[in-house]
Amino acid sequence: MKTSEKFETRKKVVFAIVLTLLIISVFYAIYMLFQAPSGVAQNEGERVKTDYVLMVLQCLVGAIVIFLPKKVEDHFEVRIPNAIEITYFIFLFCAIYLGEVRNFYFRVPYWDVILHAFSAAMLGALGFILVDYLTGIENLNLRLSPFFVSFFAFCFSVTCGIIWEIYEFLADGILNTNMQKFITAHGEVMIGRAALVDTMKDIIVDVLGALVVVVFGYFTLKRKQKESAA
Known part of the structure; x- marks a missing residue:
């Protein structure tokens, strides 16, 4: 298998994993939204309703913009390097899934x-x-x-x-x-x-x-x- 084909396969795998995690996280955040307390968090790391509202928003935005590179390539007939696209998907994973869902913004x-x-x-x-x-x-x-x-x-x-x-x-x-x-x-x-x-x-x-x-x-x-x- 050529290097370009390997990168293309890796890109599709990373894309599928990140998109799946974001979609699952949307349903998780909606469920937790009804379980979480209202108001301001009383303890460090505690999540309230507004935190899950943000999580739903971020995951939905992520699940939409993850298709942006493909749309740009199709509409403008421009080729974005696979390495850049993979990096973009990894960024969404780190910023939204790890950052918001897994609370890395406070943990790390x-x-x-x-x-x-x-x-x-x-x-x-x-x-x-x-x-x-x-x-x-x-x-x-x-x-x-x-x-x-x-x-x-x-x-x-x-x-x-x-x-x-x-x-x-x-x-x-x-x-x-x-x-x-x-x-x-x-x-x-x-x-x-x-x-x-x-x-x-x-x-x-x-x-x-x-x-x-x-x-x-x-x-x-x-x-x-x-x-x-x-």
């Missing part, structure tokens, strides 16, 4: 930071793929410098991170969830600068994660440019 120190760095790097790589697709469209006739390509990839990654923070803010306001972690594990509502720490930390990590990939991508493009000119 810096789990949120790790995921934001991971997603920023992945989105930065996706930004390069997007530019590669655009430059391949004959009607556009784009010829972009390595710096501009890298700058676009950086902005694309950070913008996606900011959109995610907006999503968290709206979810917390509409569904009374705690995605932005403005309520401590002991039920204390933070105010002022303390309430902004989680959001700003996420944005800073997004910027740094994207920057690492973009710098690497910039020097890779510069090297290829020199090789093609030689």
Whole structure:
């Protein structure tokens, strides 16, 4: 079996596993929603109704966006590398199933930071793929410098991170969830600068994660440019 075929098989297996876990988790969260107490958690690690509302929301969103790479490939006739797709599925597994369902956000120190760095790097790589697709469209006739390509990839990654923070803010306001972690594990509502720490930390990590990939991508493009000119 060729390497490409092996990656294709692995991609399908990972996709099926993650999608199955997300669907099962939706039914689990709905069941627990009726069993959990209302109000604010009294003990660290205790889950209340709003926690399961968030779990249902996250799992449903995950079960929908897991099809996004396939839809993009079919609609735009662009090829996303299998490695990138597998990485994307693993990210959904870590962020939603492990993070929300298995409560890794509270069980594992810096789990949120790790995921934001991971997603920023992945989105930065996706930004390069997007530019590669655009430059391949004959009607556009784009010829972009390595710096501009890298700058676009950086902005694309950070913008996606900011959109995610907006999503968290709206979810917390509409569904009374705690995605932005403005309520401590002991039920204390933070105010002022303390309430902004989680959001700003996420944005800073997004910027740094994207920057690492973009710098690497910039020097890779510069090297290829020199090789093609030689």
